[in-house]
Amino acid sequence: MSSKEIIRVENLTVAFGSFKAVDGISFDVKRGEIFGFLGANGAGKTTTIRTICGLLNPSSGKVFVDGKDVSSDTTALKPHIGYMSQKFTLYKDLTIKENMEFAGALYNMKAADIKKKIKVLADFIKLEFDENSIVADLPGGVKQMVSLCATLLHEPDLVFLDEPTAGVSPQTRADFWGLIKDLSGRGTTVFVTTHYMDEASYCGRIVLMSAGKIVAVGTPEELVENNFPKPFAELVFKDARAVEKIKTEINASVFARAENYGAGLRAEIIDNGRFKIFSADNKNIFEIKTSAPTLEDVFLKLVS
């Protein structure tokens, strides 16, 4: 393994009984990158993360972290890995401080080091809550921030964040991504799952999974360009009632995937020449704008 790669997954399959939750996937994660792991519910994201962290055994295939096979060498890797689980894992009836002390004790950290690190992390995360607050009383976004603190306490250089921003406010999502970028800037590798496509665009590279298999891998820009080499069109019609009729009549050699968009249509152009003729001929068109394809379009095309 080259020293640039911190994770190498080779032909990994993880089965529960006869069901393959992860089905023969291979990918690398480079040291220091923000690596996005996307896919619909049940695609196999959490199962993959748990296997890389050594919490599940591969049914077949290999996983290497920092060059070491995780099936045989988990103890040595543990101090280097931080895992913020999709399930909330803090103790709700304990205070922030008590949760941190517990998290630190799991990594054999000394009480004085934990105290120092809580202060550093609270500054990094800009946590404006008294460390003696009971976790159950905190707003959802703050709970997620405290979970992140607990994950970072032992200074791991590889961090797994499994849907860290699920159900939190747009402001907290933005704050969280600011922290993820800071972590990556300091050399920490961040492996993150999300269902928000705007967040996926902040990742250096993305793997898109569907039903246990990888359906695409690349930078956000590559995924968009490879799947949609031409722009989309947004069409507004003079008579909005005509939209459904026009949608069914739209020539499949001009457009693919015409979807309702506001009072009009948004459609993938597949032939620029025919699109120009269609635009000039159609007297019901009020306005045509081109529209850039997005990661959301890629997700809908490859995963839905």
Ligand SMILES: Nc1ncnc2c1ncn2[C@@H]1O[C@H](COP(=O)(O)OP(=O)(O)OP(=O)(O)O)[C@@H](O)[C@H]1O
């Ligand atoms: N311990 C288990 N036993 C049996 N089936 C499991 C187990 N863990 C996961 N699965 C199944 O494996 C599939 C993949 O689950 P996984 O949790 O990895 O998906 P995911 O991509 O993380 O989904 P989500 O976006 O909902 O978190 C699902 O069908 C799930 O029900």
Ligand SMILES: [Mg+2]
């Ligand atoms: Mg999951």
